Amino acid sequence: MIKAKPFDFPYDGNLDPAAxxxxxxxxxxxxxxxxxxFAKQGYDPSPLRAILPTVSKLISACRAAGIxxxxxxxxxxxxxxxxxxxxxxxxKRSGMDGTDVLVRGSPGFEIVPEIDxxxxxxxxxxxxxxxxxxxxxxxxxxxxDVTHLLxxxxxxxxxxxxxxxxxxxxxxxxLTIADACASxxxxxxxxxxxxxxxxxxxxGTLSDSSAVLxxxxxx
Amino acid sequence: MIKAKPFDFPYDGNLDPAAxxxxxxxxxxxxxxxxxxFAKQGYDPSPLRAILPTVSKLISACRAAGIxxxxxxxxxxxxxxxxxxxxxxxxKRSGMDGTDVLVRGSPGFEIVPEIDxxxxxxxxxxxxxxxxxxxxxxxxxxxxDVTHLLxxxxxxxxxxxxxxxxxxxxxxxxLTIADACASxxxxxxxxxxxxxxxxxxxxGTLSDSSAVLxxxxxx
Amino acid sequence: MIKAKPFDFPYDGNLDPAAxxxxxxxxxxxxxxxxxxFAKQGYDPSPLRAILPTVSKLISACRAAGIxxxxxxxxxxxxxxxxxxxxxxxxKRSGMDGTDVLVRGSPGFEIVPEIDxxxxxxxxxxxxxxxxxxxxxxxxxxxxDVTHLLxxxxxxxxxxxxxxxxxxxxxxxxLTIADACASxxxxxxxxxxxxxxxxxxxxGTLSDSSAVLxxxxxx
Amino acid sequence: MIKAKPFDFPYDGNLDPAAxxxxxxxxxxxxxxxxxxFAKQGYDPSPLRAILPTVSKLISACRAAGIxxxxxxxxxxxxxxxxxxxxxxxxKRSGMDGTDVLVRGSPGFEIVPEIDxxxxxxxxxxxxxxxxxxxxxxxxxxxxDVTHLLxxxxxxxxxxxxxxxxxxxxxxxxLTIADACASxxxxxxxxxxxxxxxxxxxxGTLSDSSAVLxxxxxx
Numbered sequence: 001m002i003k004a005k006p007f008d009f010p011y012d013g014n015l016d017p018a019a020x021x022x023x024x025x026x027x028x029x030x031x032x033x034x035x036x037x038f039a040k041q042g043y044d045p046s047p048l049r050a051i052l053p054t055v056s057k058l059i060s061a062c063r064a065a066g067i068x069x070x071x072x073x074x075x076x077x078x079x080x081x082x083x084x085x086x087x088x089x090x091x092k093r094s095g096m097d098g099t100d101v102l103v104r105g106s107p108g109f110e111i112v113p114e115i116d117x118x119x120x121x122x123x124x125x126x127x128x129x130x131x132x133x134x135x136x137x138x139x140x141x142x143x144x145d146v147t148h149l150l151x152x153x154x155x156x157x158x159x160x161x162x163x164x165x166x167x168x169x170x171x172x173x174x175l176t177i178a179d180a181c182a183s184x185x186x187x188x189x190x191x192x193x194x195x196x197x198x199x200x201x202x203x204g205t206l207s208d209s210s211a212v213l214x215x216x217x218x219x
Numbered sequence: 220m221i222k223a224k225p226f227d228f229p230y231d232g233n234l235d236p237a238a239x240x241x242x243x244x245x246x247x248x249x250x251x252x253x254x255x256x257f258a259k260q261g262y263d264p265s266p267l268r269a270i271l272p273t274v275s276k277l278i279s280a281c282r283a284a285g286i287x288x289x290x291x292x293x294x295x296x297x298x299x300x301x302x303x304x305x306x307x308x309x310x311k312r313s314g315m316d317g318t319d320v321l322v323r324g325s326p327g328f329e330i331v332p333e334i335d336x337x338x339x340x341x342x343x344x345x346x347x348x349x350x351x352x353x354x355x356x357x358x359x360x361x362x363x364d365v366t367h368l369l370x371x372x373x374x375x376x377x378x379x380x381x382x383x384x385x386x387x388x389x390x391x392x393x394l395t396i397a398d399a400c401a402s403x404x405x406x407x408x409x410x411x412x413x414x415x416x417x418x419x420x421x422x423g424t425l426s427d428s429s430a431v432l433x434x435x436x437x438x
Numbered sequence: 439m440i441k442a443k444p445f446d447f448p449y450d451g452n453l454d455p456a457a458x459x460x461x462x463x464x465x466x467x468x469x470x471x472x473x474x475x476f477a478k479q480g481y482d483p484s485p486l487r488a489i490l491p492t493v494s495k496l497i498s499a500c501r502a503a504g505i506x507x508x509x510x511x512x513x514x515x516x517x518x519x520x521x522x523x524x525x526x527x528x529x530k531r532s533g534m535d536g537t538d539v540l541v542r543g544s545p546g547f548e549i550v551p552e553i554d555x556x557x558x559x560x561x562x563x564x565x566x567x568x569x570x571x572x573x574x575x576x577x578x579x580x581x582x583d584v585t586h587l588l589x590x591x592x593x594x595x596x597x598x599x600x601x602x603x604x605x606x607x608x609x610x611x612x613l614t615i616a617d618a619c620a621s622x623x624x625x626x627x628x629x630x631x632x633x634x635x636x637x638x639x640x641x642g643t644l645s646d647s648s649a650v651l652x653x654x655x656x657x
Numbered sequence: 658m659i660k661a662k663p664f665d666f667p668y669d670g671n672l673d674p675a676a677x678x679x680x681x682x683x684x685x686x687x688x689x690x691x692x693x694x695f696a697k698q699g700y701d702p703s704p705l706r707a708i709l710p711t712v713s714k715l716i717s718a719c720r721a722a723g724i725x726x727x728x729x730x731x732x733x734x735x736x737x738x739x740x741x742x743x744x745x746x747x748x749k750r751s752g753m754d755g756t757d758v759l760v761r762g763s764p765g766f767e768i769v770p771e772i773d774x775x776x777x778x779x780x781x782x783x784x785x786x787x788x789x790x791x792x793x794x795x796x797x798x799x800x801x802d803v804t805h806l807l808x809x810x811x812x813x814x815x816x817x818x819x820x821x822x823x824x825x826x827x828x829x830x831x832l833t834i835a836d837a838c839a840s841x842x843x844x845x846x847x848x849x850x851x852x853x854x855x856x857x858x859x860x861g862t863l864s865d866s867s868a869v870l871x872x873x874x875x876x
Contacts, residue, residue: 170580
């Protein structure tokens with residue numbers, strides 16, 4: 001059982017590693033690097049880099065506890081078949097015309113080397129902010145009998161929160177790990193964490209890495 | 220064209236009423252009434268009631284302009300077949316055990332009378348926060364050739380934002396009308412509006428009712 | 439365990455009533471009546487009526503065994519918001535212009551009285567042939583922890599098979615009950631049953647009512 | 658306009674190459690080769706090889722006409738995260754235990770060299786029989802403003818038909834090209850083609866390559 005707000009996780013006290021996955025959202029060069037997509041949008045990626053040690057500790061602890069690690073990567077298909085005229089216009093408007101940011105196969109698309117991606121991990125590539133939309137994430141989770149999700153990664157307010165909302169609507173039990181999530185917009189980051197707990201846990205539960213690590217060590 | 224941030228809506232200047240719908244989220248007794256679900260969760264529904272005149276004005280103006288009006292209603296199926304043990308536990312925890320709040324067919328499920336629901340409007344009932352999940356909303360929008368969505372209703376941070384995120388991920392062009400949305404949590408409300416515009420419009424565009432009404436009057 | 443082809447159901451021998459549902463597809467006036475949609479399309483509904491006693495026996499036996507009964511109903515929304523111009527054209531072409539066949543709320547939409555629909559049953563209305571598309575069926579099945587599905591109803595080649603295919607792709611364990619399914623096109627009916635078993639059970643398993651009733655009686 | 662049954666395609670006479678895609682289903686070694694998945698299941702892949710010239714002619718003609726070509730490939734993820742215990746059991750039962758048939762990255766997963774796959778084509782990998790389920794196919798089609806689909810490939814009764822059914826339920830206008838589809842089971846193949854036309858075109862329209870090539874040449 002992990003100490004959390006507005007109630008401990010999972011609600012029934014049954015923390016089963018085999019039924020749990022850690023979802024690490026979009027820890028890619030395009031978000032964490034000083035010349036990636038996120039920096040080009042005008043954001044300082046420092047807060048995203050700052051969570052690397054925490055995310056790494058969680059990944060190790062989850063692996064040791066038998067919890068599956070799932071990484072998501074944000075990016076358009078290499079053939080750009082999923083990029084609309086509107087998105088092309090937005091890229092142009094943000095000065096990314098002709099670049100390969102957020103495109104699969106480009107260097108920026110790769111997960112940063114500080115994150116230890118292992119062959120036994122699962123990687124899900126997505127075009128949408130929500131990792132459940134037009135991907136096989138839900139298929140995988142059901143195939144693996146995973147019903148409980150721990151959320152880490154970036155950015156808290158965009159891809160973490162959209163995926164979290166999708167997971168809650170599909171009845172997965174969710175815990176967001178506050179200090180393992182980050183955004184370039186501190187106000188949006190903090191508000192996104194707060195939103196998890198509105199209406200007495202409408203988007204599940206909120207905790208931090210120390211509580212998660214403690215619970216995992218006691219399994 | 221509607222004046223909006225971070226860019227005007229729609230981005231290509233082509234505001235076509237036949238391709239546009241106003242989505243009015245969850246303006247139900249359960250959210251707006253002093254004895255509904257939302258009040259039972261400890262929230263003051265006053266801010267939700269305060270947007271009623273604005274939402275009503277928008278509905279009238281949209282109808283006059285030939286823009287379809289879609290209302291969503293939040294609630295479990297009357298047979299409760301979509302309610303999980305977890306959700307039963309959460310209801311009990313919030314003192315809603317044995318009540319019929321947020322259940323289809325109950326008085327609280329109905330849209331408040333201040334909202335003028337017409338027979339030519341479309342009503343979509345949902346269990347999830349996101350109106351696209353396990354409903355026919357997307358089916359209807361495609362059948363109606365609707366590609367552009369204006370968002371109003373409550374609550375900004377939960378059901379409006381989840382539905383908005385789903386719509387963006389499905390490539391609908393979206394505009395959130397700030398003063399036509401409300402939440403019982405003012406911090407979450409304001410942050411949710413702010414989030415629309417992060418990453419130069421990751422969740423589309425943000426405007427207010429006066430800009431929308433002005434644009435509609437000029438059509 | 440139910441005797442079936444190409445292997446018994448479920449494959450692991452664990453027939454758990456609480457995890458199983460009987461899906462009864464579209465046993466509505468519009469398909470079974472002499473003046474319904476199906477008859478208007480030129481089909482003889484007699485084979486559909488002929489399975490009524492078998493379907494009824496299965497429903498009773500499933501109820502007695504603690505297996506949930508789910509009925510689907512085919513029909514456009516009463517507001518016709520989900521009907522495309524193409525579908526309007528097809529209706530006109532088939533002489534159904536201006537009629538209310540296959541529309542929710544019309545008499546033809548109702549399940550025939552020979553089918554004993556109880557308040558504890560679950561009813562899912564659909565516009566598509568597949569009951570998983572733009573409905574809450576999957577949401578309900580997961581909420582009820584149902585993983586195994588028994589298929590009955592009509593028509594074998596269209597709505598039964600489309601829903602069966604969707605269920606298999608979503609990793610539900612499926613059994614089609616041959617003599618509890620029917621179509622107005624005997625060739626298509628028989629071929630649809632045959633297709634269940636191709637590639638050594640690509641769409642699950644095929645059995646008949648006597649084998650199902652026998653297995654349920656032994657539970 | 659393409660001559661077809663039960664009515665010509667598209668129904669409104671507006672054959673727009675930019676809004677049309679040719680979907681070529683699963684023309685992979687695993688289905689067409691004498692030592693692939695399909696042969697291991699006991700089927701003779703000759704009928705699948707026999708359509709290669711026809712499919713190739715269609716691909717060329719579609720390209721020349723400005724119609725997008727989309728190839729699907731059937732196969733589990735390389736990490737097997739989407740393979741259930743049931744599917745492992747079925748593989749074992751069919752003597753495919755420990756093999757890499759139907760796994761992404763294996764030689765059998767590749768499209769056969771007779772099919773001219775170009776860099777401007779779109780490739781969609783899928784685990785399910787239906788190419789719309791847990792993939793980005795629908796996302797791509799909407800992003801490309803594709804509303805009309807021509808179906809070719811294998812097998813007619815399984816992956817072609819499941820994808821066709823999904824496409825119809827999502828309101829795509831569909832044409833199945835009879836002599837460009839094949840199955841190892843001739844009875845199932847012919848019945849699947851017949852099913853397209855039941856209920857006056859419940860799964861769209863049915864034609865053959867000569868009619869398609871003629872219409873494309875007249876564009």
